[in-house]
Amino acid sequence: MNEFMAGYGEYLSWVIYLALPAALLACFYLFNKKAALSVVPICLAADLLFWGKALFTSHGRGIGALFLIPQLVFVTAAAVLIRTAHKK
Incomplete structure (x- = not known):
């Protein structure tokens, strides 16, 4: 597993x-606009599974917050837009 992460960890982190x-928002936009806000906890869980060890150390906390908080804000805003567009 360490060899895999050393070789492909950067690509996996971008995915x-x-x-x-993006894929989750597209799926919920196409199939279930009403439940679009459920993308936020799914993304948060995936981020915590992948970045969790780095987030809870003192040297990784700042960089994690720098990337993950804007991602969650964007995903939440996009999910709210999808949901409000569905209600109209």
Whole structure:
């Protein structure tokens, strides 16, 4: 597993950071606009599973907050927009 993370860890982190929220938002937009806000806890759980060890150490906390908080704000805003567009 360490060899895999050493070779592909950077790509996996970008997939989890960008592709997972975009894919989830697209799926909920196409199939279930009413439950679009459930994307936020799914993304948060994926981030905690992948970044959890780094987030809870003193040297990784700042960089984790720098990337993960804006991601969650964007995902929440997009989910709210999807949901409000569905209500109209």
